[in-house]
Amino acid sequence: MMNFLAKTWILMAVGLGLGTLTARSGTLPKANVSAAAKWVVHLDIERFSASQTCQILRRDTEGGGGFQELLVHYRNLLGVDPLKDLYHVTLYGEETSGNRGVALIAGSMSPKTVVQRLSGYPKYSTRPVGKLTLHKWRDKSGTTELNACFYTSRLLIIGSDEPAVLGAMQILNGKQPSLADQKKPALPLPPPSEGVFMTAVTRSYAGSSQEPIKALILRSTDSAVIQIAERKGLVDAGIVLSAISQDAALQIHQILNGLVVSASLVPDADGLAKLAALSEVTRQGQTVSLTLHGPAREVAAALATGMLAQ
Numbered sequence: 305m306m307n308f309l310a311k312t313w314i315l316m317a318v319g320l321g322l323g324t325l326t327a328r329s330g331t332l333p334k335a336n337v338s339a340a341a342k343w344v345v346h347l348d349i350e351r352f353s354a355s356q357t358c359q360i361l362r363r364d365t366e367g368g369g370g371f372q373e374l375l376v377h378y379r380n381l382l383g384v385d386p387l388k389d390l391y392h393v394t395l396y397g398e399e400t401s402g403n404r405g406v407a408l409i410a411g412s413m414s415p416k417t418v419v420q421r422l423s424g425y426p427k428y429s430t431r432p433v434g435k436l437t438l439h440k441w442r443d444k445s446g447t448t449e450l451n452a453c454f455y456t457s458r459l460l461i462i463g464s465d466e467p468a469v470l471g472a473m474q475i476l477n478g479k480q481p482s483l484a485d486q487k488k489p490a491l492p493l494p495p496p497s498e499g500v501f502m503t504a505v506t507r508s509y510a511g512s513s514q515e516p517i518k519a520l521i522l523r524s525t526d527s528a529v530i531q532i533a534e535r536k537g538l539v540d541a542g543i544v545l546s547a548i549s550q551d552a553a554l555q556i557h558q559i560l561n562g563l564v565v566s567a568s569l570v571p572d573a574d575g576l577a578k579l580a581a582l583s584e585v586t587r588q589g590q591t592v593s594l595t596l597h598g599p600a601r602e603v604a605a606a607l608a609t610g611m612l613a614q
Contacts, residue, residue, distance in 0.1 A: 325453035331496045332503050334483035336408055338475050339398045339534045340492060341483065343506035344396040348413075352501040353387040355534040357607075362387075364608035371608070381411070383417040391458075398471075400508050406463040407473045419438075422452065439468065492527045492546070499533035499540075519557065521545065524552040530552040539603040550590055557587040560594050575609030578602060 311512045332346040352358050365371045378386040390411035397405030422428060425441035427449070432438075439452045452462045455476055463469035474480040483489050491505045507527045522528070525545045532541040545551035567580035582598035596603065 327329060332505075333394055333408075333491060334445055334489070334493065337481055338395060338471065339481040339486055339490070340398045341396040342398055342400045342508065343405075343504070344394065344483075344491065345504040346390050346392065346394045346502070348501045349387065349390045350392065351499070355501060356537055357534050357539060357604045359388065359606035361608050364605060379422060381418075382413055382420055384411065384413055386411075389413065389477045395542055397468075400506075404464045404468060405565045406461055408472065409460045409462065410458060412458065413460060415457055418452075418454075418460065433470065433473070436473070438466065440466070482602060492529055494529055494531060497531070497533060499535040500531050501534065502530070502532040504528075504530040517559065521556055524548055524556055534600055537600050539596065539598060539600050541603075543594045545592045545594075547590045547592060553587055553590045553592050556592045560592065561585040564594075575606035578606035579610075582606075 320386065333346065337344050361371050367457070375386055378384070378390070382390075384390065388411060392410050392411075394408040395405055399405075409489070410522050419439065422439050422441050425444065426446045428439070428441040430437050430439050431452065432551050436453050436455065440449065442449050450462060450463065451464075451466050452460060453473065454460055454470050455473060459476075461472045461476075463472065473481050483491065491507055493505055494503060505527070506522075524547055525550050527546045529544045532539070534540075545553075545556055547556055564583050564585055567576045570577060579596065582603065583594060583596045586593050586595070
């Protein structure tokens with residue numbers, strides 16, 4: 305149970321992950337996300353890379369850990385330094401379960417270099433889609449197929465399958481509706497806020513049976529909003545859950561509060577007690593919030609410890 309709390313804050317910190325196709329914007333790009341999206345994650349990498357949180361994570365996980373693994377993955381895939389060359393990443397999906405979805409990666413990339421790297425993966429192939437090229441390959445295990453297309457030289461679409469990539473292209477060229485076309489967006493999108501480098505929003509997401517506590521919480525919520533910001537050396541992070549009923553809200557509050565209290569009592573070998581000490585669970589009606597507030601140096605150091613302990 306306590307690992308769930310740790311993973312929650314760790315995932316929030318590293319994010320995963322375009323107001324105009326090449327703009328360097330920190331706000332969630334509604335015009336580039338399908339109107340049918342059930343979940344969306346947006347990471348402003350430029351803002352994150354300039355934060356104290358990022359600098360401490362890089363320093364304290366230099367020998368390994370999930371943060372370094374993420375950086376190495378993008379470096380190997382794209383041939384770039386993700387914290388220097390990428391602007392922002394937006395991920396979204398139209399299903400509430402499974403792994404289908406797309407990533408919109410904006411940055412200073414060399415399409416030639418990326419294609420060369422992709423061509424080294426198993427089952428690599430290409431086919432034209434209008435004036436663009438769709439790339440297909442399988443991961444190194446040979447079991448998972450991925451698809452990609454450079455929509456522009458600075459915007460790469462990577463999808464779980466071909467229809468996902470083609471659908472994202474339709475959104476970008478205005479042939480299918482986006483979140484920006486909705487007068488009342490189906491997702492509870494938060495307004496822009498200073499210092500926010502990661503935003504995640506979902507509605508009716510089912511979760512995974514491999515993480516029963518998280519799945520139980522998600523099944524009991526109508527929507528969830530996660531945001532992380534750093535302002536003047538202070539980290540403000542929060543998960544806001546809109547429960548399906550008052551009883552569900554009470555149950556979620558009890559679960560999260562129990563996790564925080566339990567975590568604060570264990571030896572802090574993995575940074576968990578520090579994160580718990582900076583966290584608070586509150587409930588107002590059917591809304592339950594898990595918030596974290598503290599100096600960036602303390603939050604990042606605790607997260608780094610947790611990543612290395614995974």
